[in-house]
Amino acid sequence: xxxxxxxxxxxxxxxxxxxxxxxxxxxxxxxxxxxxxxxxxxxxxxxxxxxxxxxxxxxxxxxxxxxxxxxxxxxxxxxxxxxxxxxxxxxxxxxxxxxxxxxxxxxxxxxxxxxxxxxxxxxxxxxxxxxxxxxxxxxxxxxxxxxxxxxxxxxxxxxxxxxxxxxxxxxxxxxxxxxxxxxxxxxxxxxxxxxxxxxxxxxxxxxxxxxxxxxxxxxxxxxxxxxxxxxxxxxxxxxxxxxxxxxxxxxxxxxxxxxxxxxxxxxxxxxxxxxxxxxxxxxxxxxxxxxxxxxxxxxxxxxxxxxxxxxxxxxxxxxxxxxxxxxxxxxxxxxxxxxxxxxxxxxxxxxxxxxxxxxxxxxxxxxxxxxxxxxxxxxxxxxxxx
Amino acid sequence: xxxxxxxxxxxxxxxxxxxxxxxxxxxxxxxxxxxxxxxxxxxxxxxxxxxxxxxxxxxxxxxxxxxxxxxxxxxxxxxxxxxxxxxxxxxxxxxxxxxxxxxxxxxxxxxxxxxxxxxxxxxxxxxxxxxxxxxxxxxxxxxxxxxxxxxxxxxxxxxxxxxxxxxxxxxxxxxxxxxxxxxxxxxxxxxxxxxxxxxxxxxxxxxxxxxxxxxxxxxxxxxxxxxxxxxxxxxxxxxxxxxxxxxxxxxxxxxxxxxxxxxxxxxxxxxxxxxxxxxxxxxxxxxxxxxxx
Numbered sequence: 092x093x094x095x096x097x098x099x100x101x102x103x104x105x106x107x108x109x110x111x112x113x114x115x116x117x118x119x120x121x122x123x124x125x126x127x128x129x130x131x132x133x134x135x136x137x138x139x140x141x142x143x144x145x146x147x148x149x150x151x152x153x154x155x156x157x158x159x160x161x162x163x164x165x166x167x168x169x170x171x172x173x174x175x176x177x178x179x180x181x182x183x184x185x186x187x188x189x190x191x192x193x194x195x196x197x198x199x200x201x202x203x204x205x206x207x208x209x210x211x212x213x214x215x216x217x218x219x220x221x222x223x224x225x226x227x228x229x230x231x232x233x234x235x236x237x238x239x240x241x242x243x244x245x246x247x248x249x250x251x252x253x254x255x256x257x258x259x260x261x262x263x264x265x266x267x268x269x270x271x272x273x274x275x276x277x278x279x280x281x282x283x284x285x286x287x288x289x290x291x292x293x294x295x296x297x298x299x300x301x302x303x304x305x306x307x308x309x310x311x312x313x314x315x316x317x318x319x320x321x322x323x324x325x326x327x328x329x330x331x332x333x334x335x336x337x338x339x340x341x342x343x344x345x346x347x348x349x350x351x352x353x354x355x356x357x358x359x360x361x362x363x364x365x366x367x368x369x370x371x372x373x374x375x376x377x378x379x380x381x382x383x384x385x386x387x388x389x390x391x392x393x394x395x396x397x398x399x400x401x402x403x404x405x406x407x408x409x410x411x412x413x414x415x416x417x418x419x420x421x422x423x424x425x426x427x428x429x430x431x432x433x434x435x436x437x438x439x440x441x442x443x444x445x446x447x448x449x450x451x452x453x454x455x456x457x458x459x460x461x462x463x464x465x466x467x468x469x470x471x472x473x474x475x476x477x
Numbered sequence: 478x479x480x481x482x483x484x485x486x487x488x489x490x491x492x493x494x495x496x497x498x499x500x501x502x503x504x505x506x507x508x509x510x511x512x513x514x515x516x517x518x519x520x521x522x523x524x525x526x527x528x529x530x531x532x533x534x535x536x537x538x539x540x541x542x543x544x545x546x547x548x549x550x551x552x553x554x555x556x557x558x559x560x561x562x563x564x565x566x567x568x569x570x571x572x573x574x575x576x577x578x579x580x581x582x583x584x585x586x587x588x589x590x591x592x593x594x595x596x597x598x599x600x601x602x603x604x605x606x607x608x609x610x611x612x613x614x615x616x617x618x619x620x621x622x623x624x625x626x627x628x629x630x631x632x633x634x635x636x637x638x639x640x641x642x643x644x645x646x647x648x649x650x651x652x653x654x655x656x657x658x659x660x661x662x663x664x665x666x667x668x669x670x671x672x673x674x675x676x677x678x679x680x681x682x683x684x685x686x687x688x689x690x691x692x693x694x695x696x697x698x699x700x701x702x703x704x705x706x707x708x709x710x711x712x713x714x715x716x717x718x719x720x721x722x723x724x725x726x727x728x729x730x731x732x733x734x735x736x737x738x739x740x741x742x743x744x745x746x747x748x749x750x751x752x753x754x755x756x757x758x759x760x761x762x763x764x765x766x767x768x769x770x
Contacts, residue, residue, distance in 0.1 A: 129700050131599045261748075289740055290748030292705070294696065297489040297626075298737040304620035305482040318601045318699035325603065325697065331613050331621030351603035351697055 117156040118412065120403070121184030123174055123199060126163035129317060130191045132347075133392045134163075137213045139385050140396025141188065144404070147380065152400075153407025160184050164195050171198030179208060185414050186211070188399055191392075193217035193264055200224045209406070209420070213399040214392060218267050221443035223474030227421050230442045232399040232429075235470040236264055237271035239341045239362040242448035242465035243312060244275025246362065247339055252309040254284045258299060258323075259314040260291035268314035268341050276312075284308055294322045300330045311336055316343040321351045328355035342451065342458065346391055349456045359453045365391040365433045366449040366460035377432035389432075398431045405429070441472030478741070485616055486737055492626050494733025495633035496692060500706055501713040501725050502640060503684030509720020510657040511674055513570055514578045517585040518710060519703030521682050524558075525551065525689020526698045527593060530602045544607035551690050552683055559682030563675045571660075571674075590700070599700050604693040629691055636684070640722050653677055657720065712751055716758050718765030728766060 122141070124134035138161075145157050160182035162174045175198065178184045187203055187210040190196050196215030203210035204226040212220055212229070216236040220229065247255060255276060259265030265288070273283050285306050287299045303311060311332075315323045320343065327338055333355070342363025345356050377397065381389040389397075402424050409423030410416040428437050429444075436446040450464040478486070504518045528551040536547045566585070570578050606625045613621030644650035656663045656670050664670045689703075696702065713732055717724025732751055739750035746753075758766065 127594070129599065131594075261744075288744050288747075293748070295493060295736065295740075297493065298486060298740045301482060301485045301489060301620065302741055304485075305478070307619060318697055318702070321601050321603055321697040321699070322695075326695070329606075329613065329623040329625070329695070331615070332619065335619045348601055351601045353603055353605065 117158045118152065118186065118407070118414070119182065119184045120157055120159050120186045120188060121178035121182060122159055122161045123164050123178060123187065123189030123195075124161070125166045125191050126161075128166050130166045133191045133214065136390055136392035137191070137396035137399075140381070140389065140393035140398075141213070141400045143381055143384055143393075144397050144400035146384070148404065152404045153410065153412035155407065155412035164190050164192070166190075166192040166195060168192070168194035168198060171195040172202060175199050175202045179206060184208070186403060188213060188403075190215060193220075196220055197224065200226070200229050203229055207417070209403075209414075211399045211402055213395045216267075217263060218470070218473070221439070221441040221470060221475065222472055225441040225472065225475035225477055227477065228417075230402055230424055230438065231444065232402055233395040233444070234364045234446070235443050236267035236341075237274075237470050238364065238443075238446070238465075238468055239448055240268040240271030240312075240314070241275045242450075242468055243339055243341065243362040244272045244277075244281075245279065246360075246450055246464045247272075247310060247312065248276050248279030248281045250310075252281055254282055254308045255310050255312055256285045256287060256303055256306055256308040257283055257312045258287040258289075258296075258303070260293070260319065261288040262291040264316075265291070265314050269312070272312050272341075292319060294319050296323055296326045297330070300326060300332060303336065304330070304332060308336060311338050313338065313340045313344060315340070316346075317348070320344045321348045324348075324352045324359070325355045342391075345451075345453050345458055349453065349458070356453045357455075360461075361451050361453075361458065362448050362464045363391065363451060363458070364444070364446050364448055365394055366451045367457040368459045369432075369434070369449075371432075371434065373430060373434075374432040394432050398429055398433075401429050401431070402427065439469045439472055440477055441470065441475035442477075443470045443472065445469040481616075485620065485622070486741060487734075488622065490734040490737035491730065492630050492733075493737055494730035495630045495637075496688065497709060497713055497733055498726050498729035499633045499636060499691070500685055500688040501710040501717075501729055502636070502722060503681040503688070504710045505714045505717065505720060505722060505725040506677055506684070507681040508714055510653060510677060511567075511571070512657075513567060514575050514582065515567075515681075516579060516582040516707065517589065518681075518685055519705075519707030520586050520589040521555070521559075521685035521703070522689040522692075522706050523593065523701075523703035524589065525555065525686035525691075526604075526693040526696065526702060527597055527689075528554065528686065529604050529690040529693035530698045531597060533604070544609075548687070548690055552687060555683045555686035556679045558686075559679030560675055562682065563678040567678060568671070568675070586703075589703075593700065602698040604698060606694040623695070625694060629695070632691060636687075637722075637726055644722060709751070712755050716755055716765055718762075718767040721765070721767040724765055724767030 124137055125131055126134055162177050164174050187208055191214045193215040196212050200220050207228055209228045212231040214233045216234055218235050218237050221231050257269045259269055327333055340361045342361040345361050405427035406420040406424040410420045425438055428435055434447055436444040439445050445467055447463050448465045448468050449460045450462045451458040452461050500522055507513055507515045532547050532551055536550055540546050610625045610628050612624045615621045652668055713725055713728045717728030735750050735754050740747045
């Protein structure tokens with residue numbers, strides 16, 4: 092009896108081993124996104140977008156099945172290194188995708204640079220990721236802080252404004268946004284007369300709004316996101332400044348926040364690499380597919396997740412799913428032209444999208460496109476030696 | 478800074494200070510009189526803001542709406558919440574060490590945050606300013622001062638006056654003050670201290686919830702909004718002197734002024750000025766400005 096049992100077990104093990112050897116292994120994608128906290132809904136949209144594209148390809152990229160390992164990064168930079176290592180060492184992922192928070196993404200980039208694991212950043216806009224921290228294996232499917240800000244500098248200069256006040260939180264993203272704006276605006280002859288800051292994430296704006304009123308600039312440029320953006324837009328309007336001093340901002344001022352901002356956001360102009368009402372065949376198809384799969388409309392984050400998957404596909408297709416051909420894989424992503432819902436884009440030498448930045452106006456609950464603020468805008472990739 | 482701007486900034490400082498007082502007053506009641514370190518106080522503020530957001534459609538369905546009807550129903554709910562919480566959790570904490578109080582109330586923060594995430598989600602929401610108060614008072618050339626902010630200030634002043642009256646002029650206030658000094662003695666005089674404390678705690682919760690509801694239209698409603706407020710509240714309570722409502726009032730005004738003018742005059746240090754102020758005052762008066770008893 093014992094012998095028979097041994098034979099059966101041995102046979103089963105052998106069969107399983109053979110089966111495993113015959114199917115080409117899956118590619119394991121490590122999704123490191125926020126699943127809790129303020130950015131949870133953003134992380135969810137990115138994940139949905141990424142998985143939508145993989146599903147559209149029949150669950151396979153480059154002929155190999157895609158499986159996922161996931162970690163909630165909690166948008167906490169202090170835990171970032173631990174979390175990346177969980178994906179790399181515990182789950183043995185082949186590719187890293189993440190994340191929303193710039194501080195966490197920088198930690199991911201640092202680890203990716205050391206280990207050589209391919210990393211695609213689907214949101215975090217810190218200039219350094221495709222600047223001083225750039226590497227052959229680090230790519231971004233979203234934008235750099237510099238891009239929408241620089242485009243807005245051009246737009247506001249073209250509108251003839253001379254004196255502008257900027258206001259933002261005193262932290263990396265805010266500083267980078269204001270710097271990008273200032274670069275374009277002052278190059279075109281304008282002047283930033285005052286840079287107002289408040290500590291992140293303080294939302295008591297009243298004192299600084301009074302400062303703006305006292306300075307009487309031609310217009311105001313701002314970078315705020317999330318709850319801060321909601322409160323700033325409402326306070327700006329409540330203080331009566333909206334009708335006397337026009338407010339402009341980087342697109343996150345009015346993205347995902349319009350329901351909460353209500354009428355106070357109506358008419359605001361912002362710049363971003365995505366917009367509502369693009370009405371291209373590509374974007375319509377994406378929006379329909381996404382709405383069908385998830386019963387909700389996609390946003391800029393979902394689009395970035397979708398494109399991250401497209402970039403990965405470009406690389407994997409070129410090497411037929413063989414990630415050991417590292418240089419070929421990286422070169423293929425670098426050279427690809429991504430057929431994005433935002434409009435086709437290529438990658439700069441530092442691996443950031445070279446893309447059109449749209450000028451959008453808030454109409455009802457949408458950020459309607461009203462034109463292109465800056466065509467095929469490439470981040471300068473300062474500090475990158477690729 | 479010219480005179481007009483300076484005066485507007487003073488108004489900003491006053492208004493911010495009064496709102497801080499409203500949130501901190503509940504904390505000083507619970508902390509000072511009942512001796513409980515209640516870290517969950519910020520959560521009550523958050524609950525208030527979310528109540529203002531979530532109750533509005535329900536109330537408008539049931540009673541035909543109105544901001545003030547929402548406010549009243551929110552207040553009633555918060556009194557109930559406070560009463561139940563005291564009965565279920567806080568009544569076990571009076572004789573425990575501070576560390577255990579901190580652990581339990583910290584646990585409550587996590588529970589409330591998670592419940593909020595499950596019930597309402599993680600999005601940012603806005604609450605409309607009531608029609609009646611949506612206008613502004615023109616100030617100088619460009620600016621106008623939102624009427625609603627003035628309304629907040631009036632409500633805060635009314636509550637400050639009301640609390641002062643209850644504490645110093647009524648029998649209830651006398652019993653509360655006595656209870657905070659010597660619980661056993663008050664009990665032996667035939668006063669039901671357990672019930673008294675339950676009421677005080679419910680009132681403390683109601684004050685925080687009221688602050689959240691009133692602030693919701695200007696602050697918007699978002700996850701984690703209670704945490705920032707909590708820290709400032711502790712600063713106010715500690716500067717004012719633990720347990721002193723009068724102290725909390727003046728401390729809140731002081732913090733409001735330092736924060737407002739700090740942002741304008743010393744923007745690089747705006748984040749730390751309030752804490753520097755706290756350190757200085759504690760060096761000068763380790764018990765806070767108006768420590769009672």
